[in-house]
Amino acid sequence: MTSDAHFSQTQLEAIDAAITRFEALESQRRRIEAEQLLVLGEALDAATVVPGGSSGGAELGFRSLRMELATAMHESEHTAGRLLQTAYDARRSFPAALQALGAGEISMGHLRVVTSEGAPLTVGDGELKVEKRERYERRVLEVARQETPNRLRPVARRLAAHEQRESLEEQHERAAAQRCLRLVEAEDGMADLIAHLPAVDAHAIYDRVARIAKKTARAGGAGGSVAGGAVGGVAGGAGAGGASVAGGAVTNASDGPNAQPAAAGQPHPGLQGTEAPPRTGSGQVDMARRPISAVRVDVYRDLLLGANDDTATAADGVAGRVQVLVSEAVLGLRSPLAVAIERSEAGAGSWEGGETGETSEAGENWETGGTGQASEAAETGPPRFAPESDDGSEAGGGGERVAELIGYGPLAEGIARRVAAEATAWDLLAVDSAGNLRSVDRYRPTPAIRRYLGARDQHCRAPGCRVPTHRCDVDHTVAAEDGGPTSVENLAHLCRGHHMLKHHSDWRVEQEPNGTMVWTSPTGRTHRDTPASRVRFKRAD
Numbered sequence: 001m002t003s004d005a006h007f008s009q010t011q012l013e014a015i016d017a018a019i020t021r022f023e024a025l026e027s028q029r030r031r032i033e034a035e036q037l038l039v040l041g042e043a044l045d046a047a048t049v050v051p052g053g054s055s056g057g058a059e060l061g062f063r064s065l066r067m068e069l070a071t072a073m074h075e076s077e078h079t080a081g082r083l084l085q086t087a088y089d090a091r092r093s094f095p096a097a098l099q100a101l102g103a104g105e106i107s108m109g110h111l112r113v114v115t116s117e118g119a120p121l122t123v124g125d126g127e128l129k130v131e132k133r134e135r136y137e138r139r140v141l142e143v144a145r146q147e148t149p150n151r152l153r154p155v156a157r158r159l160a161a162h163e164q165r166e167s168l169e170e171q172h173e174r175a176a177a178q179r180c181l182r183l184v185e186a187e188d189g190m191a192d193l194i195a196h197l198p199a200v201d202a203h204a205i206y207d208r209v210a211r212i213a214k215k216t217a218r219a220g221g222a223g224g225s226v227a228g229g230a231v232g233g234v235a236g237g238a239g240a241g242g243a244s245v246a247g248g249a250v251t252n253a254s255d256g257p258n259a260q261p262a263a264a265g266q267p268h269p270g271l272q273g274t275e276a277p278p279r280t281g282s283g284q285v286d287m288a289r290r291p292i293s294a295v296r297v298d299v300y301r302d303l304l305l306g307a308n309d310d311t312a313t314a315a316d317g318v319a320g321r322v323q324v325l326v327s328e329a330v331l332g333l334r335s336p337l338a339v340a341i342e343r344s345e346a347g348a349g350s351w352e353g354g355e356t357g358e359t360s361e362a363g364e365n366w367e368t369g370g371t372g373q374a375s376e377a378a379e380t381g382p383p384r385f386a387p388e389s390d391d392g393s394e395a396g397g398g399g400e401r402v403a404e405l406i407g408y409g410p411l412a413e414g415i416a417r418r419v420a421a422e423a424t425a426w427d428l429l430a431v432d433s434a435g436n437l438r439s440v441d442r443y444r445p446t447p448a449i450r451r452y453l454g455a456r457d458q459h460c461r462a463p464g465c466r467v468p469t470h471r472c473d474v475d476h477t478v479a480a481e482d483g484g485p486t487s488v489e490n491l492a493h494l495c496r497g498h499h500m501l502k503h504h505s506d507w508r509v510e511q512e513p514n515g516t517m518v519w520t521s522p523t524g525r526t527h528r529d530t531p532a533s534r535v536r537f538k539r540a541d
Helices: 009-048 055-073 077-092 095-102 108-117 127-144 149-163 165-176 199-219 292-305 309-315 336-346 376-380 413-421 448-457 496-504 532-537
Strands: 180-185 191-196 244-246 249-251 324-327 362-364 371-373 403-405 427-431 437-442 472-476 491-495 508-511 517-520 526-529
Touching: 009 055, 009 077, 009 095, 055 077, 077 095, 077 108, 095 108, 095 127, 108 127, 108 149, 127 149, 165 413, 199 292, 199 309, 199 403, 292 309, 324 413, 403 413, 448 472, 448 491, 472 496, 491 496
Parallel strands: 244 427
Antiparallel strands: 180 191, 244 249, 249 324, 324 403, 362 371, 427 437, 472 491, 508 517, 517 526
């Protein structure tokens, strides 16, 4: 494998011609897919309109059409049913998204995200319901035209939850009541152990297991045997990581594992090949050379079944951590930075942020609304939440309400407040009405620039990549040896793979003053990546 990937002119011309042709075919495919959905919508209308309005007749009509479509496609009825559902929702509830597919602006993957995450908004045709649905569709399409379906999903989930905020707590409460542990038998002496539990807990558990596995692998520990047996580790829980208040939002700036949970529906890593496990000279499985995915499973088993020296040592002091964004409106807080920015935008005063990460010595008291020296509570830990008002809303803290688990999507506000209350460190993010990050403060000293970049980027800044910042390198957009400054205007998070690609291929990267990254491919195509913080914190119209 070569260390560089610079193309010759002949290669570039061939690649450019192929990509140009592919783009034309992709645009044509999207137009055809939109037409197919329209046709299927018409078929649904014909199949489900039953004389007398019998619901049973409509159901049989749908099932008959589903089977007809499945046989025509040579696909399963499940696949045909999903396509019919997408056609129904897009045609009836999200026509602008369907039109965007036909124009080639979004893909079928984007449309499925828009319809599936917006499904709760499709129930009812009242004027208010239609208004919420149209607002959701308009806002989600702004993001869909710029991001991949994978990045779009948590944003779409948050936007849909915003439009039905009153029911999010109830939805989570009902879902949490269904939590369970399932054992699914598999082939070759294997099985799947599936825990269905709240997302915050699941992410924290995965984080802890992954970081213990990373420590075990680095130490070269055996971490148990392939045959299994009584192995184990130290019990531990979630919530030891820092969440953070954002002056607009709260984020947790803690380190994390060199891994992230697989998306639903992805195949098992172990099922993607039949390569035999590494072995020692004596023919035994070489535990020190296990893939990291196997180490994670062994650690997971060790923690549940009993003591194993390597796992127990690696687990010592490692707690599960999650990254959560919570707006001051959700927490019932009122930060001096937010007040200053609002006054600046309204023309009632000026806002001067000082150096990034610099802690203000004086300002409005978060708990009383007065002014004076920063309180002791603010210096040593998170501010206390304001009490609820008579109508059940949080006192204080206006503006956009954000409660989101990074990598997942929106949280019930009660859970977000609990995570924030248990945090050991908070990052205060000041954002303006356009969603631009203006400043970052923290109640525990760490390098200011890293705090700012972590709050701004939230994941790798390569187009479509969602590797979280704690698994990324901080890269100089313009190399330091070429005169690039070490400042937030010239730094961004890149995962190891995209970092290597930037420096050892013909891709070119520029950074605009607002943090937008402009990637130019070897064939001259440009791709713009907007900071995730601007997408999350931009105020609604």
